[in-house]
Amino acid sequence: MRRYWYIxxxxxxxxxxxxxAIVARIQWANSVPSRPKTLPATAIWVPxxxxxxxxSPRGYWLACWLDGARNxxxxxxxxxxxxxxxxxxxxxxxxxxxxxxxxxxxxxxxxRLHLQTVSSTMELWTKVDKNVFLIVHxxxxxxxxxxxxxxxxRQRYAPK
Numbered sequence: 641m642r643r644y645w646y647i648x649x650x651x652x653x654x655x656x657x658x659x660x661a662i663v664a665r666i667q668w669a670n671s672v673p674s675r676p677k678t679l680p681a682t683a684i685w686v687p688x689x690x691x692x693x694x695x696s697p698r699g700y701w702l703a704c705w706l707d708g709a710r711n712x713x714x715x716x717x718x719x720x721x722x723x724x725x726x727x728x729x730x731x732x733x734x735x736x737x738x739x740x741x742x743x744x745x746x747x748x749x750x751x752r753l754h755l756q757t758v759s760s761t762m763e764l765w766t767k768v769d770k771n772v773f774l775i776v777h778x779x780x781x782x783x784x785x786x787x788x789x790x791x792x793x794r795q796r797y798a799p800k
Contacts, residue, residue: 673697675722679701680703683701684758701717702776703718704716706750712747712787713740714739737788738786739787741784748782766796771789
């Protein structure tokens with residue numbers, strides 16, 4: 641009789657431990673990861689929609705900085721570890737690239753490159769014709785778009 645009691649306690653402990661591990665993993669996946677040291681302090685975390693059975697942090701780090709040597713603004717989208725998001729290669733603006741404001745002086749000074757926080761990755765993309773572009777909103781209302789697509793995107797985002 642005592643042996644069944646030990647087996648029952650063992651089964652309960654295994655179930656509680658498994659549930660605890662699952663809850664801890666989900667909590668970790670939903671938390672904001674530490675900003676990678678390779679990104680500037682102004683980088684923001686952009687959460688992505690949850691995926692079933694994916695318990696890694698879902699989202700991207702978005703960072704913009706002024707490249708003083710070339711006098712251009714650059715923006716980059718990375719995974720939670722700060723690594724390049726390789727599966728987005730080939731889409732305009734998804735690789736580290738030059739960005740320009742749709743209106744106003746170019747480049748935007750480093751002091752104004754404060755990114756507006758977004759609640760989801762859906763706020764980062766825009767579609768023009770059949771092309772999808774990464775757009776960046778700054779806290780002061782400035783909209784940055786990939787420089788090579790500036791003319792196409794200026795019509796959509798330029799202030800009226």
